[in-house]
Amino acid sequence: MPFEFSFTDEQEKFRRDVRDFIHSEILPTISKYDKLEEFPSENVSKMAEQGYFGLTVPEKYGGKGLSKINYGILLEELGAICASHGTILGAHLGLCITPIILFGTEEQKNKFLPSLASGKSIGAFALTEPGAGSDAANLQTTATPDGDDFILNGSKIFCTNGDQAEYIVVFAANDKSLGPMGGITAFIIEKNMDGFSVGKKEKKLGLRASSTVELIFENCRVPKENILGDIGAGFMVALSTLDGGRVTLAVGSLGAAQRALDLSVDYLRQNQSEGGNLSNRQSIQWKLADVAMEVYASKFMCYNNLTELEKYYEVIESKEKVPRQLRDRVSRGSAISKAYVSEVASRAIATAIEIQGLAGITDGSEIERGFRDSFIAEIYEGTNDIQRMIIAKELLGLGL
Amino acid sequence: MNNLTSSNEEIDMIKDVIKDFGENEINPITSDIEINSEIPSSILEKVSELGLYGMLGSSEFDGAETNFSTFIHAMLELAKYSPALSALLMFQNVFSVQLLTKYGSNEQKEDMLNNLNTGKKIGTALIGDDGSTLNIRNINTEALDEGDSLSISGNKKFAFNGEIADYFIVLCNIGKGLGFVVIEKGNQGVSIGKPINTVGLRGNKSVPVSFYSCNVPKTNLIGLPENTHKIINSIQESSWLGIGAISTGVMESALSQAVKYSNERKQFSKPIISFEAIQSKLANISTDIETSLAMLEKVSRLKDNDEDILRQSAMAKISITEMAQRNTKQALLVHGGYGYIKDYPIEKTVRDAETLKSICDSNDDLRLIVSKPFIN
Numbered sequence: 111m112p113f114e115f116s117f118t119d120e121q122e123k124f125r126r127d128v129r130d131f132i133h134s135e136i137l138p139t140i141s142k143y144d145k146l147e148e149f150p151s152e153n154v155s156k157m158a159e160q161g162y163f164g165l166t167v168p169e170k171y172g173g174k175g176l177s178k179i180n181y182g183i184l185l186e187e188l189g190a191i192c193a194s195h196g197t198i199l200g201a202h203l204g205l206c207i208t209p210i211i212l213f214g215t216e217e218q219k220n221k222f223l224p225s226l227a228s229g230k231s232i233g234a235f236a237l238t239e240p241g242a243g244s245d246a247a248n249l250q251t252t253a254t255p256d257g258d259d260f261i262l263n264g265s266k267i268f269c270t271n272g273d274q275a276e277y278i279v280v281f282a283a284n285d286k287s288l289g290p291m292g293g294i295t296a297f298i299i300e301k302n303m304d305g306f307s308v309g310k311k312e313k314k315l316g317l318r319a320s321s322t323v324e325l326i327f328e329n330c331r332v333p334k335e336n337i338l339g340d341i342g343a344g345f346m347v348a349l350s351t352l353d354g355g356r357v358t359l360a361v362g363s364l365g366a367a368q369r370a371l372d373l374s375v376d377y378l379r380q381n382q383s384e385g386g387n388l389s390n391r392q393s394i395q396w397k398l399a400d401v402a403m404e405v406y407a408s409k410f411m412c413y414n415n416l417t418e419l420e421k422y423y424e425v426i427e428s429k430e431k432v433p434r435q436l437r438d439r440v441s442r443g444s445a446i447s448k449a450y451v452s453e454v455a456s457r458a459i460a461t462a463i464e465i466q467g468l469a470g471i472t473d474g475s476e477i478e479r480g481f482r483d484s485f486i487a488e489i490y491e492g493t494n495d496i497q498r499m500i501i502a503k504e505l506l507g508l509g510l
Numbered sequence: 511m512n513n514l515t516s517s518n519e520e521i522d523m524i525k526d527v528i529k530d531f532g533e534n535e536i537n538p539i540t541s542d543i544e545i546n547s548e549i550p551s552s553i554l555e556k557v558s559e560l561g562l563y564g565m566l567g568s569s570e571f572d573g574a575e576t577n578f579s580t581f582i583h584a585m586l587e588l589a590k591y592s593p594a595l596s597a598l599l600m601f602q603n604v605f606s607v608q609l610l611t612k613y614g615s616n617e618q619k620e621d622m623l624n625n626l627n628t629g630k631k632i633g634t635a636l637i638g639d640d641g642s643t644l645n646i647r648n649i650n651t652e653a654l655d656e657g658d659s660l661s662i663s664g665n666k667k668f669a670f671n672g673e674i675a676d677y678f679i680v681l682c683n684i685g686k687g688l689g690f691v692v693i694e695k696g697n698q699g700v701s702i703g704k705p706i707n708t709v710g711l712r713g714n715k716s717v718p719v720s721f722y723s724c725n726v727p728k729t730n731l732i733g734l735p736e737n738t739h740k741i742i743n744s745i746q747e748s749s750w751l752g753i754g755a756i757s758t759g760v761m762e763s764a765l766s767q768a769v770k771y772s773n774e775r776k777q778f779s780k781p782i783i784s785f786e787a788i789q790s791k792l793a794n795i796s797t798d799i800e801t802s803l804a805m806l807e808k809v810s811r812l813k814d815n816d817e818d819i820l821r822q823s824a825m826a827k828i829s830i831t832e833m834a835q836r837n838t839k840q841a842l843l844v845h846g847g848y849g850y851i852k853d854y855p856i857e858k859t860v861r862d863a864e865t866l867k868s869i870c871d872s873n874d875d876l877r878l879i880v881s882k883p884f885i886n
Contacts, residue, residue, distance in 0.1 A: 238847070241776070241777075243777060243846050243847060244777045244778075244782075244846060245777040245778045245779075248777075248778075248779075267847075268847050312851045312852075312853075313851060313852040313853075314850055314851050314852065314857075315850050315851075315852070315857040315860075315861075316850070317850075322851075391874065393874040393877065394874065456839075460835070463864065463868060464868075464872065464873070464874070467868060467872055468641055468667075468668055468706075468708070468868060468869065470868065471708045471709045471710070471864060471865055471868045472706055472707065472708055472709075473706075473707040473708070473709070478709050481709060481864065482709065482861075485839070485842060485843075485849070485850060485857075485860070486850055488843060489843065489846060489847055489849065489850055490847065493843065493846050494843070495787050495843070498787075499787075
């Protein structure tokens with residue numbers, strides 16, 4: 111099979127449509143939401159009308175039924191203009207809807223997917239706890255069987271969309287003695303369940319239009335119909351979901367990096383038209399070239415990963431056994447692109463600030479917001495140190 | 511008293527005083543400075559009592575008359591607690607106190623220095639129209655000769671301390687060349703723009719300032735026109751080294767935050783400091799702090815010996831601000847998700863480092879100063 115690194119005509123058109131829409135409808139509103147630290151409900155409704163919130167959901171459940179490549183294009187374009195909007199969509203579609211598609215029963219799909227796909231309901235995902243960050247398996251939230259139901263107790267932190275969500279995929283320890291493989295179960299929590307509440311909302315350096323909250327479970331009764339996947343198989347649900355999540359974070363960073371490059375070029379052209387000399391400086395030209403090289407490499411990396419992810423998720427969805435090699439390749443690939451491209455984006459933004467000087471660090475400039483947003487991509491869904499650990503251990507054949 | 515050599519006791523003494531001030535009085539209100547973008551007057555009064563406004567001013571006019579090495583150490587120490595306050599004082603000392611002490615006439619000194627040394631008045635220098643100190647070939651701020659007086663017109667995009675400044679010391683075209691002219695805030699024709707909020711150094715507000723036919727007496731010219739470039743160089747070398755000192759304080763703060771967090775935070779059943787990847791990051795930050803200190807000490811000693819330090823201070827600004835940018839970021843990443851939320855101060859430390867790197871001339875421009883003598 112030949113290497114075909116190119117988008118189809120439909121995908122190119124999809125990108126143009128997405129770009130036109132978000133540049134005219136979303137971009138002008140962003141600095142307001144960033145400043146107010148407010149969830150962009152109006153923008154979410156508009157994006158939902160475009161079908162973005164159910165982009166990869168099969169049509170029979172009310173989605174658009176588009177591919178992972180389209181999803182990548184959407185997140186790349188959103189990441190270019192605002193990390194918050196990309197994160198809101200990623201947590202909803204990549205982290206809440208995806209595990210329901212991969213591991214949900216037909217009843218669960220019929221119950222949850224249509225309202226999620228239409229964007230009427232927002233989805234979220236909650237794994238991280240105060241004591242379980244990088245050590246994600248160390249969950250203290252418990253799920254105690256009570257008849258056919260489970261009773262959840264504990265708390266989650268840093269949950270994106272947590273205060274906006276109707277449905278949240280939550281992980282809890284059903285039996286700590288069994289460890290992560292066998293002792294963790296995934297649940298679909300509904301907002302109105304008794305014993306569930308939203309706690310503290312974080313104030314953050316960036317990503318300020320996306321809400322990040324604490325979730326509290328106090329004797330929260332969850333019926334067996336809301337168990338996602340098999341009892342005790344929750345950690346695999348989490349890992350498989352995050353394998354995809356990381357690739358899509360990478361593609362968001364790709365958008366941010368490309369945008370920083372574009373803004374640098376715009377700034378230099380403007381400077382030239384005003385009689386400035388920056389464009390002719392080799393110190394500036396070399397920086398720009400370095401960013402262009404890294405963006406070019408990142409693009410191939412991200413879309414190659416998305417192609418593999420598509421195959422990987424097809425196997426999981428078919429309930430066939432996932433070949434170990436495929437899982438390892440996707441897992442390593444997503445770790446590589448998440449860590450690499452997030453750092454590419456940070457460098458591209460740092461370069462844009464060097465080029466713009468004082469203008470680049472002044473409140474209200476797009477690159478100033480990009481700078482504050484950029485750090486999170488190196489942290490969430492596994493810090494880049496954790497990604498490096500995954501990559502190296504996998505290469506060396508050491509168990510995680 | 512005229513201290514030409516720095517004694518370690520003097521430096522240690524002032525560092526102790528600042529440490530005490532920082533821990534007891536600045537630390538409790540750090541978040542207020544951030545939220546209000548303002549340094550409270552109680553802090554500024556204390557700064558005056560400590561003599562920090564006029565460290566580089568002569569004792570004849572109520573200055574503390576320390577040498578440059580002591581000044582650099584003081585700015586570094588203060589920056590561990592508040593880089594914004596440290597920057598405010600660095601600019602006051604370099605952009606007004608030192609400038610007038612070295613180049614002002616007796617009348618100018620008597621008129622302004624007591625108040626500048628004690629912080630009753632704030633002074634700031636406006637050099638390049640764009641906020642740089644290097645871009646002085648195309649100064650469009652003009653001082654027209656009108657007999658006994660000068661009429662100043664022009665725009666300066668970025669005045670450090672501009673929002674609180676009483677005296678603007680403005681680089682103008684004065685016919686045959688460039689000259690500095692003192693313009694008071696209340697002078698007719700001075701228009702101070704809205705504060706420019708930068709991503710870091712919150713509390714240290716810069717403003718754009720415009721002058722429309724401002725009339726000032728010719729006696730407001732500072733120094734002879736042939737000395738103007740010397741004055742500019744003196745400001746450049748002092749402020750670049752000053753930014754280096756503040757950035758070193760910022761790195762020290764980042765290191766102590768990362769050390770504290772990585773000893774407290776447990777993952778995989780042990781403190782994360784026990785992981786080699788974390789230890790390496792902390793070792794890198796610590797190594798860069800030592801490099802910075804060595805540079806600052808060497809270059810400020812040269813300045814105390816009246817040597818030309820323009821290139822060395824440019825090197826210090828380049829390397830230290832770039833180290834600070836890298837290391838504050840690593841310190842934030844050590845904190846994981848907690849590094850991104852406002853409950854921990856490390857996100858502020860990162861913003862301060864980025865701002866320090868971006869002000870007082872771009873590092874690319876400074877590299878041209880460093881490489882100049884290599885060109886035959």
